[in-house]
Amino acid sequence: MSVPKPKKALATDPSASGPASASAAAVRRRIRIRGIVQGVGFRPTVYRLATERGLAGWVLNDAEGVLIELEGPAARIDDFVQTLRDHPPPLARITAIECEVVPPLGQPGFDIAASAGGRKSALVSPDMAVCPDCLRELLDPADRRFRYPFINCTNCGPRYSIILDIPYDRPQTTMRGFTMCPPCQTEYENPADRRFHAQPNACPVCGPALALHDADGRPLASADPVRAVREALLSGRIVAIKGLTGFHLAADARNDAAVRELRRRKGRDQKALAMMAASVEAVARRALVGEAERRLLESRERPIVLLAKRPDADLSPLVAPRSPYFGFMLPYAPLHYLLFEGDFPPMIMTSGNLSEEPICREDDEALQRLAGIADLYLVHNRPIQTVCDDSVAMVQRGRPLALRRGRGYAPRPLALPIESPQPILAVGPELKNAVCLVRGTQAFVSQHIGDLKNALAATYFEATIEKLRRLMEIAPAVIAHDLHPGYFSTRYARRAAAEHSGLRIVGVQHHHAHIASVMAENGLDGDCLGLAMDGTGYGPDGTVWGGEVLRASPADFERLGHLAYAALPGGDAAIEHPVRAAWAFLVQAFGPQEAEQHLVGRLASASASDRRLWTDMISRRANSPIACGLGRLFDAASVLVGVSSESSYEGQPAVEFEAAAGSELDDAPPYKFALVDEASHLAPGEYTGGAYTGGTKSRAASDHAQGWVIDTMPLVRGLVADVEAGRDVATISARFHATVAEMLLAAAVRGRRQTGLSRVALAGGCFANDRLVRRLAPALESQGFEVYVHREVPPGDGGVALGQAYVAAAQLHAEKSNS
Ligand SMILES: [Zn+2]
Ligand SMILES: [Zn+2]
Secondary structure, three states: OOOOOOOEEOOOOHHHHOOHHHHHOEEEEEEEEEEEOOOOOHHHHHHHHHHHOOOEEEEEEEOOEEEEEEEEEHHHHHHHHHHHHHOOOOOOEEEEEEEEEEOOOOOOOEEEOOOOOOOOOOOOOOOEOOOHHHHHHHOOOOOOOOOOOOOOEOOEEOOHHHEOOOOOOHHHEOOOOOOOOHHHHHHHHOOOOOOOOOOOOOOOOOOOOEEEEEOOOOEEOOOOHHHHHHHHHHOOOOEEEEOOOOEEEEEEOOOHHHHHHHHHHHOOOOOOOEEEOOOHHHHHOOEOOOHHHHHHHHOOOOOEEEEEEOOOOOOOOOOOOOOOEEEEEOOOOHHHHHHOOOOOOOEEEEEOOOOOOOOOOOHHHHHHHOOOOOOEEEEEOOOOOOOOOOOEEEEEOOEEEEEEOOOOOOOOEEEOOOOOOOOEEEOOOOOOEOOEEEEOOEEEEOOOOEOOOOHHHHHHHHHHHHHHHHHHOOOOOEEEEEOOOOOHHHHHHHHHHHHOOOOEEEEEOHHHHHHHHHHHHOOOOOOEEEEEEEEEEEOOOOOEEEEEEEEEOOOOEEEEEEEOOEEOOOOHHHHHOHHHHHHHHHHHHHOHHHHHHHOOHHHHHOOHHHHHHHHHHHHHOOOOOEEOOHHHHHHHHHHHOOOOOOOOOOOHHHHHHHHHOOOOOOOOOOOOOEEEEHHHEOOOOOOOOOOOOOOEOOOOOOOOOOOEEEEOHHHHHHHHHHHHOOOOHHHHHHHHHHHHHHHHHHHHHHHHHHHOOOEEEEEOHHHHOHHHHHHHHHHHHHOOOEEEOOOOOOOOHHHHHHHHHHHHHHHHHHHHHHO
16 A cells, blocks of 8 residues: 655644534544554554544554544544544554554545555554453353353454564464364454454354363373362362463462462472452452452453461461461463352462463373372463563552563553664573563563573573564664673573673663662652662672662762671571571671670571581682672571571572561661761671671771671661560561661662652562552651652562663663764
8 A cells, every 4th residue: 555645743623623614524644653553453443443433534554653544524533533543453552653644545435454564563462351341252052152261352362472573364373273164254354343363263163172180191081071070179179270361370268278278288398379350349358358459350451469468367377387378360361260269269370380380381291290299281282482481560559560571561662761773682580580671661571481591481581582582573783781790690691691792791880770660660860879689699899799888870880888797607598598688687696706695586407516617618718609699688687586497499498587577567766877988887607706886997097998887786676675575476477577768768868868869669579568658658748758669560570671771772872862
């Protein structure tokens, strides 16, 4: 189709506001729509809106999105644009609508024109929950798709998970093996139909089907596999279920024996297990569901939502031991609606994998990898090309916060505040890895990939990069990576640079990336203060960072202050065994001799010889890196009050310590702490025995004096005194959280005095702690700070890749402007 050049660009046609007679005169407009507008039923919607209004013209997909020309009375065209803006198709994300005036052509009728050439890629939609129209048909005995588990339309169903390559057409999806029957084909070709160009369109005659296998992978004949699975679950068996974007392991969440057996077989000791419940009402009987939580549960993305437990919930205590939350999601695939029909009880629906491995993708793979875990397999023959874990989110201060970004969100792009001159790949950190690709201002954050120490996750990491590169047609010229030389992702970046001359790599400090990630999500491109609080990150000075007060711009940062260091005997071993971290903090707070007088909480379980060994390691700095992560302080506190002794998953002691506060009010009085100059601060191992008086020492102001330290040792001493005075754990936990909030507030105030900046970004895994944020954020705001936090991107390491990408983009941008 030839597209004539427009005469001029105008946001609105002046004739629209002219005399009444002008409204009847035909005008012609060209309308450009950008965003996620392909493969989401956009053209049928345009077709319907145009024909309803008697407008002539055409619509087509092209490289930039959707292009429309409309001819008719100006007022009706305005109404068309307004309606499209207000009510786009459910899966569409419109980022821009641009109108131009073009000469009227006098053509009658409205067409959906063939796609124009150019770049093949449009934005790929995430995989979405079944829509209300399909759900109605699913449960309608008169519908030809009654109880068909793979019902979908342009407004719902699989997308990212089934795409093999672009353009997004059926032969390029895992539906290519299924030939549509005549009624399905008719729907597919009818622009007025909800299934017009719905690539996964299918029905019981022509589409995928369920199958059941026993524990050994042998097919089981069953007239009604859904019913067989429901019965198996109710009788306490563990069932592997292939869903929309991967496998789940399901078990009755009320059944102790079933949950215990699932934990044993899956090798997952402690971490909370996600559940699916039939309805919001079923969730609300077991957990606290406010309006914001309800909206999040029912959103099309259908994340797992963390919800405060109801004490009288009829669920096994083994579902989420020592966590303040239950993780619930609602059914999202049509199959789930069938499984949970009626008032079917809540089921564990945990990712179908062994701990730390990626979720299973294919039937054969699942039968092999889940052998010995599942008693029964409910599978289907629609292949999953890309697996996505369920997303996890919570409501924090009334707004959703992503904790794991996966199904429903990936690979929807975020908008960077600046345009990158070159395409970028950011490879993320080691744990909770996700990657990010940038083209222009679009940042595509991948789904959660996982822990790259795991070989399967590392393979999945490379496959995800390849897939995103292909789908988004991005050939990175720059790779941004963490500074840690040992990370798998860093080594990947260095290897890529070595193999491809011209490919440039940019190292980005971990906590700068955290803060830049919040800045990217909030559209900040100037300077701000950053509080980056997490467990561990590689510091450029050879120490382990994680309690950082930064002055940050997208391209650069300065470390203003940090939490006090402690030397962690054994390094990583002190993370797995937080008793070591607790001892390190105790020694730091009291000195080694006096520490022996304060063996509180779980520290009592450490033998005298262990303590001697650790003290020796600390004083000699033998395999005892010095670290200032707030996460380690949480670990130590949790041990010292007797809540935790091990960390079987990342952040476990902190989760348990937060839970220990229970319903204790937020107004607990804080412990003491101090802000001191770096030069006067006692470094770990610098205690000299004898009369140890505190965490500071007198030393003449040195030339090296720079920055300041939040001395947490008064806090440790106060907490230990409370334990020794027999105060209850809930009070101590509440006081601890209040102290951390006070410390961070004081740090922000000092940072503002130093820099004049009152914008403060909060990032790092510690800000998943609701009790902390609930106290800190309002305190900052009442002191006149503008507080920026994550929403759609996780505050933990899942958000690092976006920050790396933004830092690299900002550096490239600055170089370009300077040259
Ligand atoms: Zn639908
Ligand atoms: Zn069919």
